Amino acid sequence: MSRIGKMPIPLPKGVTVEVTPGLVRVKGPKGELSVPVSPEMKITVEDGVVRVERPSDDRRHRSLHGLTRTLIANAVKGVAEGYAKELLIKGIGYRARLVGRAVELSVGYSHPVVVEPPEGITFEVPEPTKIRVLGIDKQKVGQVAANLRAIKKPSAYHEKGIYYAGEPVRLKPGKAGAKK
Structure with a gap:
């Protein structure tokens, strides 16, 4: 059973x-x-x-x-109760802000990236480096959070990008660390 x-x-x-x-x-x-x-x-x-x-x-x-x-x-x-996923933004000059219902990301590209929420999803930006994705459908909340994270995936060498809150990121040593 x-x-x-x-x-x-x-x-x-x-x-x-x-x-x-x-x-x-x-x-x-x-x-x-x-x-x-x-x-x-x-x-x-x-x-x-x-x-x-x-x-x-x-x-x-x-x-x-x-x-x-x-x-x-x-x-x-x-x-x-609803579901929520929290994303953290790390990097010099990287930030997010709410523009109407959409979230505008400045993550190192030559232009800001604007993401419109699908129906049933809302965004919150409590700090410039935090984004909360809220909704009642668990699958949709997770998918929208994954789409946001895919805009600038975490770098294993520089500790920059968009992370899930609590996500462990293992930094690689780079060229200098490989010689030892």
Whole structure:
């Protein structure tokens, strides 16, 4: 039995789940998400708890069991609390600023890079060297953060670029360090 798949998903106050074959709709105080799921999985909502059950111990059903439960749990957490990813900018003269809803990055190019947020995503710039990506869809928040990071990836030699908060960056020694 899948250890992740068999765990029940508790519903916080104000969150409702509507199950239709192949689709689960989750509504909460922060918004609404639709999660496509396999119609083979049995999803039940009772007593403020969502449970996912699989029809058999077939390999395909075992793999879908944990995945389905995790996707629904992520949607429930997203509409209740939301998700955030924090990015740090390191480098001399590197900074970010909010221009309307978009974020403008000055990261060593000849021009500033302006990134418009997709629908459902908001940016915050609490400091010129910090960017917060906020939203209710975990996958979309992570993808937008990855796209921002890809604009100027961290350099392993100079410790410059856009990092995830808490990301360990291993500096390479360069030419002088290789001679020793």
